[in-house]
Amino acid sequence: MGEPSAGPAVGADEWVARQAGRREYLPSWLGAAQRADERLGPWSWWAKLAFVGLVALSLPLLGIGPFQIQVGIDTLVLAMLAVGLNICVGWTGLLDLGYIAFFGVGAYGFAVLSSSQINLHWADYFSMPVVMIAAALLGLLVGLPTRRLIGDYLAVVTLFLGQIFGDVVLNDARGVLGGTNGIVGIDPVHGIGTIGSNEGYYYLLLFLLIATMAVLRLLETSRTGRAWRAVREDPLAADSMTIPVTRVRIMAFMFGAMVAALTGSIYASQQISVFPGNFDISVLILVYAALILGGTGSIAGAVTGALVLNIVYDGLLRNPTYSGYIFYGLIVLTLVVKLRPWRRLAAVLGATAVLGVIAHAAVGAVWPAAVAGGPQSGGWIASVIRDWVIVPSSPQTLGRFAFVLLVCLVIGLVQAKGWWRTALLVPTLYVASIAWEAILISPSEVAVTRNIMLGVIVIVIMISRPQGIFGARRVETAT
Amino acid sequence: MTSAAEMPGPEPVGDGDLSRVPVLALDGLSLRFGGLAALTGLDLAVYDGEIVSLIGPNGAGKSTVFNVITGVYRPSAGRVLFAGRPIDGLAPHHIARLGIGRTFQTLRLFLNMSVLENVLAATYGRTRATPVESILRLPWARREERAARAVASEVLSFFGQRLAGYRWDQPAYSLSYANRRRLEIARALATRPRLLLLDEPAAGMNPSETREITQLIGRLRDELGLAILVIEHDMHVVAGCSDRVVALDHGVKIAEGDFDLVASHPSVIEAYLGRDPEALAEGE
Numbered sequence: 125m126g127e128p129s130a131g132p133a134v135g136a137d138e139w140v141a142r143q144a145g146r147r148e149y150l151p152s153w154l155g156a157a158q159r160a161d162e163r164l165g166p167w168s169w170w171a172k173l174a175f176v177g178l179v180a181l182s183l184p185l186l187g188i189g190p191f192q193i194q195v196g197i198d199t200l201v202l203a204m205l206a207v208g209l210n211i212c213v214g215w216t217g218l219l220d221l222g223y224i225a226f227f228g229v230g231a232y233g234f235a236v237l238s239s240s241q242i243n244l245h246w247a248d249y250f251s252m253p254v255v256m257i258a259a260a261l262l263g264l265l266v267g268l269p270t271r272r273l274i275g276d277y278l279a280v281v282t283l284f285l286g287q288i289f290g291d292v293v294l295n296d297a298r299g300v301l302g303g304t305n306g307i308v309g310i311d312p313v314h315g316i317g318t319i320g321s322n323e324g325y326y327y328l329l330l331f332l333l334i335a336t337m338a339v340l341r342l343l344e345t346s347r348t349g350r351a352w353r354a355v356r357e358d359p360l361a362a363d364s365m366t367i368p369v370t371r372v373r374i375m376a377f378m379f380g381a382m383v384a385a386l387t388g389s390i391y392a393s394q395q396i397s398v399f400p401g402n403f404d405i406s407v408l409i410l411v412y413a414a415l416i417l418g419g420t421g422s423i424a425g426a427v428t429g430a431l432v433l434n435i436v437y438d439g440l441l442r443n444p445t446y447s448g449y450i451f452y453g454l455i456v457l458t459l460v461v462k463l464r465p466w467r468r469l470a471a472v473l474g475a476t477a478v479l480g481v482i483a484h485a486a487v488g489a490v491w492p493a494a495v496a497g498g499p500q501s502g503g504w505i506a507s508v509i510r511d512w513v514i515v516p517s518s519p520q521t522l523g524r525f526a527f528v529l530l531v532c533l534v535i536g537l538v539q540a541k542g543w544w545r546t547a548l549l550v551p552t553l554y555v556a557s558i559a560w561e562a563i564l565i566s567p568s569e570v571a572v573t574r575n576i577m578l579g580v581i582v583i584v585i586m587i588s589r590p591q592g593i594f595g596a597r598r599v600e601t602a603t
Numbered sequence: 604m605t606s607a608a609e610m611p612g613p614e615p616v617g618d619g620d621l622s623r624v625p626v627l628a629l630d631g632l633s634l635r636f637g638g639l640a641a642l643t644g645l646d647l648a649v650y651d652g653e654i655v656s657l658i659g660p661n662g663a664g665k666s667t668v669f670n671v672i673t674g675v676y677r678p679s680a681g682r683v684l685f686a687g688r689p690i691d692g693l694a695p696h697h698i699a700r701l702g703i704g705r706t707f708q709t710l711r712l713f714l715n716m717s718v719l720e721n722v723l724a725a726t727y728g729r730t731r732a733t734p735v736e737s738i739l740r741l742p743w744a745r746r747e748e749r750a751a752r753a754v755a756s757e758v759l760s761f762f763g764q765r766l767a768g769y770r771w772d773q774p775a776y777s778l779s780y781a782n783r784r785r786l787e788i789a790r791a792l793a794t795r796p797r798l799l800l801l802d803e804p805a806a807g808m809n810p811s812e813t814r815e816i817t818q819l820i821g822r823l824r825d826e827l828g829l830a831i832l833v834i835e836h837d838m839h840v841v842a843g844c845s846d847r848v849v850a851l852d853h854g855v856k857i858a859e860g861d862f863d864l865v866a867s868h869p870s871v872i873e874a875y876l877g878r879d880p881e882a883l884a885e886g887e
Contacts, residue, residue, distance in 0.1 A: 139773050139777035339738050346738070347727050347732060347751070350727070353720070360675065361712070362696075363694070363696045364707075365699060365724060365725040365728075365793075366699040366700045366728025367696055367724065375734065
C-alpha cells in the first residue's frame, strides 16, 4: 500500500470500527491465524492457493477408489466452468445464459479435431489452443450484437444464442458432429505422454484449474480486472472515466469462452465421448448454482461452490450412510447454532431421546413387527438409534405417513411461538428420524432424497450467507 | 513516490498560442429530444486556468450541457470544440481520454469497489498494458501499474485526512455522502484532465464542508492548472470560486459575466423568482 497510509485513523467511522470489532470476536487461535494472514498482505491469496493445491494434489495418494477419482474429476470440471463463468457474471456483471455453449464448442471442437470422426487426430497441444481461439472468436461474435444489452435482456438473447449450439449439433446434415449419437472414440490427451488413467486426468485438471485461477487472479488485480468491475458497477460512469465499455465487455466474453472451451476439450478426452445432452441447460444451472453458492465475484468462491455442490451431491448423497451423516449432522448443527440457551438445547435433545426410547419400547411390547425393520441407514448412527427409532418390517406405509406428518409438524413449528415451538420441536425431530429411516433413505427413494437434501443444504447456506460462501456483501447500484 | 510524470498527460493539441484558443468552446449548441428543446444555440468558452460557473433553475439544461460535452448525448446542431478540436460525436471514453474529467450530480461511484480501486479504474485510458502483458506482469506493465498507483495516491492526497490512507481499502459504499462527492472528484482527477466538469460538488454538504469544497476548487485550478466548469446551486460556492458565471434558463444562455453582474441581472432574477407582478402589469 501507498505511503500516506500511516498516521492515526482520524474520524474512524463505523466501517473501520466494524472491521476491528470482527477481528476481536474471534477466539485466540483464529485471531492469530487472521493476524498471520494480514501480515502476508497481498500474498495471502497465493499462500492459500498453494496450500489448497497441495492438499488436492495429495488426495489420490491417500488411496481413494476409482469412484472418488471420478467425483474429483467432475468437481474439477465444474470448478473450471464456475471460475470461467465468474468473469462474465461475477466481475463484469453480464448475465450470460449462453455460457454452456462455449463448453460444448470446446468439447465438440476437440472431439472433431482429435478423433477418428474425420480422421484428423491432431495432437492436443495443437487442437486445444485452436479450440480455445475458436471459442474466443465465438465469444466476440456473441459479444458484438449484444453489446448494448444489460440484465435480463442480455440473459434472454444469450440464452437463445446458447441454444443454437444444441440445434447445430443435432441438425448437422453432414454428420460430422454425430447428431444424437454424439462422437465416440476421442483421443486421450497425449501431449507429452499419453494420459491413460483417471488419476492422470485428475492431476491434469488440477494443474489447469490452479493455473487458470492464478492467471485470472493476476488479471483481476490488473487494469483489465478493475475495468470489468467498474463496468459492472456503472457502465456510464466507467465510460466517462476512459474505460471503453464495449471492448471491455467483449474481452470478458472472450476470456470466459476460452476457459470454458479449455475445460470442454479436457472433458471430452476424459469422457472419450461427447453427446448433446452433456451441454444442456441443466449443466448451465449447475454451474450457476456453484458460482452463486460460492459467491459471485470471487475465484475462491467459484471453486468452493463447485466443491461443495459436486462432492455433496455426487460424492456423498449417493451413499445412504454418508447421506445419513449429513442429515443428522445438519439437524444437530442447526439446533446447536439456533437453540439458546444451552439448557433449552439439552432439554430438547434429552426429551427427544426419551420420547424415542419410550415410544420404541411401548410399540415393541404391543406389536413386535412394527419395530422389526430397524434403521435403513448404515454406519454407527444406525447402531445408536436401533432401539430408538420405529421402523416396521415393511416400512413403506409408515414412512409415507411419517413424511406427511413431518411436513405438517414443520409447518406447525414455523407458526408456533415461544414455548410451544420448543415443545413441538421434540416430536418433529423424532418423526423426521422415522421418515428418514423408513422411507427417505430406502434404495427406491434415495435418488429423490438426494435432490431434496441438496436443496436443503443450498437453502441453508444461502440463508446464512446470502452473498455466497466467499462472496463480498454488495450494495445494489442503479444503472 | 515514483514519478507520476510517467503517466502521459493530456495529448498536446494545437500549436499556436494556447491562451487564445479556449480549452472548451461550445458553438451554437442545440439539443432536441423530440419536440423538447433542451438546449438552444448555446455559445460558451472556457479558457485554461479559468473557473466558470453554470447556474440556472432546475431543468434549465445545466447537466444536459455536461452530458453533451462528455459525449453522453450527441448535439442536434452546433459543435463542441476541445482545444480547438471538434469532439462532438466521439464516445464518452474517448472524450475523457482527450482530457475532460467529470463528476455526476447523482453520484455514480463504483460502490462495491474500494476507494483506491475507484481511482485506479479511472487510469485505464492512460495505461496501455494488454491483458496478456498484465498477466505476465511484464516490466512495463509493472511500471505502468506503479505509475497509476502514484497518480491515485497523488489525487487522493489532495483531500488530506478526508480520504486518508486507512480508507483506501474500504468499499466506496462505506463512505459518507460528502466523502463520496470528494471521491468522485478524485476519480475524475485520475483521468488526468485538462478540463474538469463538476456537477453540483457541494450538494448535500454542510456549510463548513461547502467552504472546504470552495477552497478545493480554487486549489485544483491553482495547483493543477485546470480549467473548471462547475454547476452549482449554492451561491456561496459560485461567488467564492468563479471567474465568470453563465446563467441558463430553458436551455438558453440568459446572462454571462462576473458573479455580481449575473446575480443582479434582471433575466436571472426573473428565471429564479418569476417576474415582478407590478412590472408585469406595467408592461402590458
